[in-house]
Amino acid sequence: MPNENSLKNLIPCKKGETRNPNGRPRKLSRAIKAIPKDAQEKIYTILYTALTFNNVQEATEYIRQQDCTDFRYGFILQIAIRELAG
Numbered sequence: 426m427p428n429e430n431s432l433k434n435l436i437p438c439k440k441g442e443t444r445n446p447n448g449r450p451r452k453l454s455r456a457i458k459a460i461p462k463d464a465q466e467k468i469y470t471i472l473y474t475a476l477t478f479n480n481v482q483e484a485t486e487y488i489r490q491q492d493c494t495d496f497r498y499g500f501i502l503q504i505a506i507r508e509l510a511g
Contacts, residue, residue, distance in 0.1 A: 456500070475488050475505070
């Protein structure tokens with residue numbers, strides 16, 4: 426049970442208001458923003474194409490088939506696979 430001092434600084438939200446409008450940042454988007462623009466374009470192209478598939482299994486398989494061995498930022502695609510897989 427929280428003590429009385431920890432409850433003093435709480436300010437209730439009004440109905441329909443939020444104190445964290447952007448929510449928790451996503452790991453994938455943070456990782457993509459941290460790399461150079463040319464690599465971002467390649468990753469976004471791969472992820473956009475993956476989103477056109479009918480189901481998660483096909484999208485995951487497509488991402489896995491991409492040539493990540495020569496791609497310095499292949500770890501981002503691995504994060505995407507984990508997020509798709511749930």
